[in-house]
Amino acid sequence: MVAAGLYLKRFYTVVRGEVLVLPSRVIVALFFLVLLGMPLISQDPYLIRIIVLTSIFAILAASWDLLSGFTGQMNFGHALFFGVGAYASAMLNVHLQIPPWVCVPLAAVAAVLTGLLVGIPCLRLKHTYLALTTMAFPIILMGIVFALPDITGGELGISGLQRISNSMIGNYYIYVVTMLVLCTIMWKITDSHTGIIFHAIREDELAVKASGINTTRYKLMAFCLSGFFAGIAGGLYAHYMRIAGPSTLEVSMSFTVVIWAVFGGIATIYGPIAAVFILFPLLEFVRFWPEYRMLIFAVVVLLILLYMPEGLIPWVRDKIEKECPRCKIRNVATRKTCRICTAVLD
């Protein structure tokens, strides 16, 4: 009893000292709690469906950010990884009858191999050349998919996949928890030593090379990691929709991922996730005027970018938090002095 009480007290201290002091951390904690507690409040199938799809796309957008936001390797064909994940998972499940929980990791492996395949030729290209070349890969694959309708189902895609779990709530928890775990892993990666090197490659590749770091290896690693997460997203999507079709490879898919990530703010990981959680449900809720849906989406994105070219989330974060000029620790915007070193905040 005493030990449990001590742990509880310690937990309370940590929460008060580390989480409640910063609004951004409070928001993240609330985000976790709301997502995990959602089914207790409402079990509306429509709402659950939207959250599950949003979670899948959040993984995808964050994985784009891991590659393009951090290493600056602008990837305009991110749908490739998503599509490879979806198709690999679907083919394994439908043709070979492998259970979904094995298919999805295998699909992720397939996407990693694709990442290698794309990454190696792309290493020689820079900036715009790279962006325009990566855009070509999903279209090449789409041509192959259409040309081999026996294996891939052609235009109709492969349908009749198994669900991961048959109960709605079970499915919800599998998807949401996977999303939270994967996104936390991605965020940890970008926060680690590797993440710092990724970031440095974007800022100045020559300087990183000069510091004796093998940038080629790190860039390939970024391609593989990003492919891994996007492949999982693709596999999960295929099993949720129970179909893997050519729409997963479309140009608009690649574009949408980029729009989400840039809208939320690149090189942050949490930015793209937040952007998906704002934009995707928004798109669903304006379904009452179906013909204006994409128009509203495009106009919202355009207006936000016009006023916050850095992205929405970094802008909001700068409004509610201030960085201490002396010790670089973040504080609530309402504070007059820094919470650590008591320097005056301006």
Next chain:
Amino acid sequence: MNIIITGLITGSMLALLAISFSLIFGVARIVNIAHTAFYMVAAYCIFSLTGKFGLNPIAGMMIAVVVVTVLGLLAYKFLIDPIREHEAAVLIATIALAMIFQEAVMLIYTGDYRTVSALIEGYFIVTGVKVFYQQVLTFGVVLVVLALLWFLLMKTKLGLAIRSTAEDREVANLMGMNDSRLAMITMGISVALAGFTGAVLAPLTVLSPFMWMEPLIIMMAVVVLGGLGSIKGSFVAAFILGFTEALVVFMIPKGAFLKGSVALTIMILVLLLRPEGLFGISFEEER
């Protein structure tokens, strides 16, 4: 024969699109995804001007090009110029712009496929293949416009300014060239060319709100293959890819599905050997 004709038409269209795309990229470093959307808007303009208001097709073309140019300049002034320093934001802005055009066209004209009547009817027969006068006309007009563009870029003061800004923006600025005005003018030229392509091509294709997607990809492939900012490169690459597409469509069963894939594979193979494209100059690393 069919292959040659299709190749020439596709090639000339791609050449115009790719050159105008790389113009604005060279001068202002703007990757304008909405480029082919302007081409679509021009085609639809002609459709409604000639079909609904019964205007003379040539007058319709003129008005369409003017409308598209004005649209392009407005978009540049109010949407792209304010965020030009943020490259990623510009990219998204142009994608969003293209989507807005697509949706607007969809609302006004619905998603049905439309056709525009040809300027001149009739055809003649060469070695057993029908050649429509419209095809010959399109090809001829495109060649004339390309020649005019070459003259503008190589022989006039404005062309010199455009080329030097593309090569080195800072130095061009120091030499007294008004950078932002030049970007504006180039945007105008570039969009006008896109509109013009749409105008001359409208009678040969089917119009749909999604017609901007496919040429966009191939146009980018052309630009990359030829080398960014190289006009000669874009011209050669456009015809290479135009002929490849035509060959694949006519020679291989199910080729229509594979035409994009084959063209893009060629682009990737060339890039593996020459990362800066066929005629591109490898720039000093920009830091």
